Amino acid sequence: MAKRGSRRKAAAGRRTDKAKPTGWRLWFRRLFMWGGGVALLGVLFLGLAIVFAARSLPSYQELKATQNAQTIIVRARDGTEIVELGPTFGKWLNSDEIPQVMKDAMISVEDRRYYSHFGVDPIGLARATWVWATGDKRFGATSTITQQLARNVFLNSNRTLDRKMREAVLALAMESKFSKEQILELYLNKVYFGGGAYGIDSASRKFFSHPATELETAEAAIIAGLVKAPSRYSPTADVQAAVDRAQVVLRLMKEQGRIDPNVTVDPTTVNLKEERGQNSVRYFTDWALPQLDLLLPETFEPIEVWTTLDVGMQRTAATSIKSNTPEGAQGALVSLDRDGAILAMIGGTDYVETNYNRATDAVRQPGSAWKLFVYLSALEAGYTPDAPVKDVQTTIDGWTPRNSGGSYAGDIDVRTAFAYSKNTVAAQLGYEVGFGTVASMAKRFGITTPIQTYPSMVLGSSETRVIDMTRAFAAVSAGGNSVEPYGIVKVTTADGETLYEHERKRATRLVPEYVAAGITDLLQTAVNTGTGRAAQIGRPVAGKTGTTSSNKDGWFIGFSSGITTGVWMGRDDAKRVRGLQGGRAPAQAFAAYMRYAVKDRPIEQFNTELKLPEWQLEPDDEFYFGDPEDYYYIDEQGNLIEPGLGDGERNADPAVEGGEQTGNAAERPQVPQNNAPPAVSDDFLDRAIGERPAAPKPAQQPAQRAVQPTPSPRPSVPASPLPQQ
Template identity: 40%
Template sequence: MILNRKKTSRRKRAERAERIEPHFGESSKSASRDICLSAEDRSVANGDRPRKTRKAASKPRRKTAKKSRNKKRSLLSRFLRGGIYWGFVLGIWGVIAVIGVVGYYGAQLPQTSSWSVPERPPNAKIVSVDGALIANRGVTGGEAMMLGEMSPYIPMAVIAIEDRRFQSHFGFDPIGFTRAMVTNLIAGRLTQGGSTLTQQLAKNLFLKPERTFARKVQELILAIWLETKYSKDEILELYLNRVYFGSGAYGVDAAARRYFQKSARDVSLAEAALIAGLLKAPSKLSPARNPKLAQARAQLVLAAMRREGFVTKNETNKALSMEPKKAKRYWSGSQHYVADLVMKELPSLIGDFQKNVIVDTTIDLKMQKLAGKIISNTLKKKGKKLRVSQGALVAMDANGAIRALVGGNEYADSQFNRATDAMRQPGSAFKPFVYLAALERGLTPASIRMDAPVKIGNWTPKNYDKKYRGAVTLSTALAKSLNTVAAQLATEVGPGNVVATAHRLGINSKLQNNASIALGTSEVKLMELTGAYVPFANGGYRITPHIIKRVKDLKGNVLYERRSENADQVIRPRELGMMNIMLQQVVEKGTGKAARIKGWQVAGKTGTSQNSRDGLFIGYTANLITGIWYGNDNGKPTNKVTGGSIPAQSWNAFMTGALKGVPIADLPGNYIGEVSVIPTARPSRPIVRAPRNIARFVAPAKPRNAAPVVIKPRQDTRQTTRIAARSVGPRPSAGLGDSNKNRQKPRTIMDLLFGG
């Protein structure tokens, strides 16, 4: 069987050897060589293929996969190498471009040799007579402070919320800038700035508030220069003293005083957080405008401070528990009326100052606070009922130094100073000038005039109570503020002489030369009216009201100092004594009873204008002269406010506090009281002799159906600057009075009858 199989196999191999393959015109050998398939090429069953042949076929496949992998690696490597190369190239070009841009915009800046931090706008530190701060005035609204002087919470709060890498960057924070840009892109709007504190300082110091690419580049250049020129603490100090915090406050001290009425030295953690929060949007976030929004921003600042490790958790929680309070819309407090007046007068004394100055004033801060409190509380309690909305007060000593000044109810609501600028009718508070003019022409407090209906030309003055008392002394007429008698006296002495007397004592406003001047129809300022009463208290000498005592710079160099002036005597001792006796009667027995102070000699005069539009009381002791006014800015009538009501009451409250601890002093003057004889049909009691220095008067009988007293207005032909000479006492050397040979005879029927 095996041999047969071998034979068969040989035969088949022989047949295969002899097989002739088809060809196309070429030799069979050649054709066979070109077309024939090798054993490896023929299709055979898997089981018949030799094992070596399968191994040989797998090797090319592995090589192909390896080549593919190597090719991918090669592409990635080439890409990376290309990226690095082109990145490096672009980087070089980017640096060149940055240098070009910086060089281009930097060339538009002045030379670096001329760069310097500009001086902070000058500040005027206004202090009281004992050195206590009243207010700061200037562009900034506050004084510059050393970093170590201010509350430590302030710089911590600002750094935490505005520039937490401030201590490590070089003026520009790439990380913060990139983060801000990404945040803005995601938000689709500008939500973060990316500027460092140094960049903000550079912008505030050197550049205009423009939002341009050129300004941003210049800001960066200047920020880097600042970092090379100053230390971090110096930069932070400059920033905190210059940056704007809204409501006209530049610098942290101004902000602290504006919103919290305190120095930046005393600011708490919660207050520091609120101040720092204002930097993002000073007007929008102002506690004077939106306290809740300001408080919400302050909470973000506190969280940032906690995150940076500046404060503890307990400190943060305590600060967060504070309730938001709305600040005043403007600077609050009556002392700001003082500051405004100081700044109004300062240029005339030292010119336009270019450096910080300290202004020493004559203000007593305790009196100032008391005055502001009294005016404010009076209007708060009684203003609505009495239909009065404003008040003013001026207090000065016998030399004219202003001790307290209140220009209105609330400075935050109205900065108009009614004490120095408002022109109002003084009413009967003007009558002392009428009576002084009459006394200087020979009359006395005991002289008699008829309180009866009187007609002067076409004018018929009437008393406030519409009543008439018949024959009265001048002292009684002034104490009861009788208009009929004042009008008669003005006509007798001449309105021009009344005007001259008022001007001589210190009234500067223009006064109408007519008989109604006796009732205070010409408008004056409370300041000048109060100043014109000072001669009654100081012995008869005219003064100039003043509030600035000294001005000096921070080094102590005196720029201005007020010197004592040679005052002119404008009231003679005898007439001065008469006036003080009569004006004391106003307080003791007349319309000014509410002003009485136990133990003190108090003199003064009430004033009420037509329809109770104005209520005034001007009063004085030998130490202090104070004028108070109540009314409405629009001139609307009040609800029967008179000078003897809330003006006299407020005067009493202020003077009682202001004179506490002050030695009691008598009012000046040289006059011995006289006896007044008032004719009556049946005298009810004998005439009583008056004790020394006090005139006693017998009450007159009330007339029946008294006929009107008709007085023809007198035309003045003399100069109104001289006093008519009906003098008795010593004549001063101030040019007051005429010679005795020019004494005039009595001119009226009443003078002829009663020897007045």
């Protein structure tokens, strides 16, 4: 009996040991229990969030009435409306009015499991997680149609975890409150398709000139393809990109069985509406309006943007560029007022054909227009327009620049070298002042693109933008003071409340006034007699041409009556343009525009008077005569005058009688006997009275200088200046 009892106790002990897991089994069990508890709390919290979100959602009718985009009215400098941007809504289409092919196209490309998920696609989320965990791509799950609707109506487009979580909660809440057909109806009537069009009816009328109820398969594919990137796939911006994207949509529709695989649909046969509403003003608005994100607090109310644009100048600029640009090339123009206000901006010959803004975005080689910074550096270093230079063959670090005509003029001056755009002289000046100095000068004047410091940089090998070069010339026009381009004067609400108003920044002096006057002298000569003669408009004009190798780029930038205008022409693929030179088409376009731009402004003469600093001045007569308040000097009659004595006063020394000196050297006034140094050196006296000693003076007796007798009066001081520095 005792043995049987002990066996039962031992078995019970073994069973007790098995009932209490230890080691990893214990930790796994704890992790499972705690994880399950946390997941349960998460599900509970998510459920409560969805319930509260669903209760706070607007009704279906309220969502139909909301407008989720901002209307912007852009006004010119005189207050006239030049363009209205923002949403355009077509007719609201109920679910049964929307063509089934439009629904199928949108679901195929944006959310293939739309009818099977509950607002968030777990399969798509799992796939995105797997790609992120096994690859090097960032985590990027595709949002469902419901999520996109929630984001468009209630949220912003920030790619943050917080926004994605809120988007998911709202999508789940919307799925719990509205039917699939209601959500799809809201989405197709509210999604943005580019060009200001919201909803499929507005997009259909914009691109195909008919309501969305008449959409065919190919047209529906084009519209569905726009959602991913409206600006990139817009038919009015890039037809080929829109067609290629539509082909992707059609392939997905066939793979998902939404259209017959044997059906052939050719998007290229679709008749697109000819766009006539766009014009050159959009180049300016595309540049100016994105700045509102920095200038204004976040707002969705309608606003009015008052700009610096002059309607007449903009129209004239567009005409001058289109009529003068060589066939196959593009042109760009920027025109600034003296305070930096943009009066006109042209980014290409036709905005409808291409909306790429070559005035603000393209970087091209400026050619000889870059010499502005070379000569600014030279003038600041001490050169003057009249300074002699040599137009001769030059080699710098193995580089030998050549002039456009292949000839050399020999001895000329700085003004002539600039006017005729002598490459050899620019190379020599750049080498003398330092290529890094030229680069620093360009940066000082507002060039924002990288600058090379190779010798060839003096001829404009570094690429830059039209707006930056125009800004640099405008600073010269402003007397060497900085100019900041701007396009927005103020922003107001529809009720007239001012949200923003431009404040002119304090100008910074970039170069001394005499440098600005000197370069203006050079620029004016370039137009009067040099390479820019085609830019003459019957009043003072200062400017510079620019032509790159093989005629790939042509520039003219200049100013008159406070308006500075830069013109560029060339091909987008940087191929050669036959006959393109800065002094031809660009200068002609400049003149055609500027004649209109300055017609109501007074004629202004340029300030080209050089008021040089003292270190650069030539020695004058005072160098010979001296200053009576400082030291002994010789008057115009040759009399030696003591310091502090007025004109006509004579030395009281008895050796001097009647204003005449005797012929005895010992009777000349001597240096005071107080061991003080002489007030003036013997060399100075020799030069002043035109005499030279017969033999070198003993170093230990500076005061015992022999002077030859000279009859009175003394000869006047020679008037010839010292050699020019």
